[in-house]
Amino acid sequence: MQISDIKNLRIAIVGGGYGGAALAKALQHIGAENVHVYEQASALAQVGAGIGLRPPSVELFRKWGIFDAIAAVSSPSDHLEIISADGKHILATEEWPFMHAFEQVNHNRMIHRGDFIDVLLSVLPEGMVHLGHKLDTIVDHGETAMLTFANGTVVEADLVIGADGIRSTVRHQLFSQQEPVFSGEHAYRAVIAIDDAHGLVTDNNPRFYMGENGTIAYNLPLPHRGQLSYDITAPSKDGSWAPQITNDYLVRLLEGFDERIVAVAGELDISQVTSRSVFDIDPIDSWHTDSVALLGDAAHAMLHHQGQGANSAIMDADSLAEALLQGKSVKDALAIYQEIRKPLTDELQRVSRQGWHADAVESAFPANQ
Ligand SMILES: Cc1cc2nc3c(=O)[nH]c(=O)nc-3n(C[C@H](O)[C@H](O)[C@H](O)COP(=O)(O)OP(=O)(O)OC[C@H]3O[C@@H](n4cnc5c(N)ncnc54)[C@H](O)[C@@H]3O)c2cc1C
Structure with a gap:
């Protein structure tokens, strides 16, 4: 699509977690100006815990111009260790995949979940994120979709992204009624x-x-x-x-x-x-229509054994933005997005379910992503 078309596209993102916020940044980066994020919570917070941001995610932060903001609140790690429970035997020591795959070395960045969402939100223009907007219903009209929020707000958009997490309303109403597992x-x-x-x-x-x-x-x-x-x-x-x-x-x-x-x-x-x-969740057959798509946990919530849920949401955000540049229309772009991302996340969902076993650690990164 032409930058001028993307600039005026009415884009509504449901959910202001890592996926929704990263997508808003990625879209801003390609010139989209009519982007709104609708988040049900009245204040955004994350549980007190750490998370690892993988080298390919870090490369995207460089691309989006937010690396310094992330680096300021994270620590670089070059490898992880898997150890027997008693601490006596190292079972595997592995460098983070893709650390040396880019022009400059990208470490895995260890970050507090709260700091990560704070940074992502702080780099978005004021007025882009609308708190207190819980999506109630979504109606897909083909080239547009209509959102109705619990507070009465009604929004029509040319592109809607459901980044509303594992219990996604968008997924439930348009793509799959299967419950999380x-x-x-x-x-x-x-x-x-x-x-x-x-x-x-x-x-x-x-x-x-x-x-x-x-x-x-x-x-x-x-x-x-x-x-x-x-x-x-x-x-x-x-x-x-x-x-x-x-x-x-x-x-x-x-x-x-x-x-x-x-x-x-x-x-x-x-x-x-x-x-x-x-x-x-079990992988779903399709996560897009002509004007609506899912992203992050809404599309492919996976177990945390590979530490890839948030990282996948960030990769989705970049792929979707790139697909808009590549596709002839929104419909075309959403098909490209799913074609690129779904095989990778299907595999991560599968591998993450395998977990790890103390007596059979061959690689910490069997999906090689
Ligand atoms: C124990 C554990 C450890 C993990 N460790 C890692 C790790 O090390 N690395 C990693 O990459 N991932 C990890 N993950 C996974 C990661 O936390 C998730 O994959 C990630 O948070 C998904 O981001 P998201 O934006 O797609 O969804 P979410 O973070 O769930 O965000 C969804 C947002 O949508 C909002 N929302 C929901 N419904 C509505 C609605 N109807 N209307 C409006 N807004 C709505 C929610 O309030 C929320 O803000 C871990 C997960 C767990 C459980």
Whole structure:
């Protein structure tokens, strides 16, 4: 499409998480001026935990001119380590894929989830993000689509992107009514001071301690904040949204783990620990019509074992913007977008479901993405 057509295109993004905010930036980068992000929350926040931004995502931050803002609130990591639960054996040490694939070295950037969304929102023009807008219904009219929000606002757009997360309203109303699938796992996440980490943090690199029973303890250092993101994933049959846990429960779960990991579990302020059941979705057949498409978790929510959910949303954002430049029309662009992204995310969804097993770690990155 011509830049002049893209400039005037009425684009509505539903959801102001990583995917929606990254897409707004990517669209601004290609010259779109009529972009609006509609977010249900009245203030945007993220749970207290770390996340790793992969080298290809970092390359996009350079492309969009926001690398310095990201770098200011993140720490560079060059590899990750997978270790036996007791901390005695290193099972794998792997450099982050694609670290050397670009003109300059792109490290994996370890960032606090809250800092990441703050940066993404801070680089968008004022007035682009509309908080307090919960999408109620979407009607697809072919070349346009109509959005009605719970607060009564009605919006017509030439392109609507559902970036509204794993429980996407856009997906549910237009693409698939299948419910998210419970993984049989819980994720417990806390951010603690490095001074309280019993010497677990020795450099910037994440370490994954692999238990025999499927329990994994992740350490994601956030040294620029003087903090460690201390995460545990553990099997459970309880699929409730926010399972209740205690320090004793965590300590029991971590029997046989490195004593420093166990010590931290015993000392956590449990009121500050985010406890969640983990879900993904089955791949859906198609995620676009002629004027509506899905992006990020709405399109392909995956388990967190590959650390690729947010990264995939960022890659989607770039692909969609590039597809608009490449395609002859919105319809054409959305087909290109799905053709490029879906095979990659289908594979990530599949691999992420495999999880990791302490006795069979061949590569931390089996999807090679
Ligand atoms: C334990 C755990 C660890 C993880 N670790 C990593 C990691 O290391 N690396 C990684 O890349 N990914 C990781 N992920 C995955 C990552 O968090 C998600 O993939 C990512 O947040 C998806 O971004 P999104 O913008 O698509 O969706 P979301 O972040 O869910 O954002 C969706 C937004 O849409 C809004 N919304 C929803 N419904 C409506 C509506 N009806 N109207 C308006 N707005 C609406 C929501 O309020 C929200 O702001 C992890 C996930 C978990 C559970």
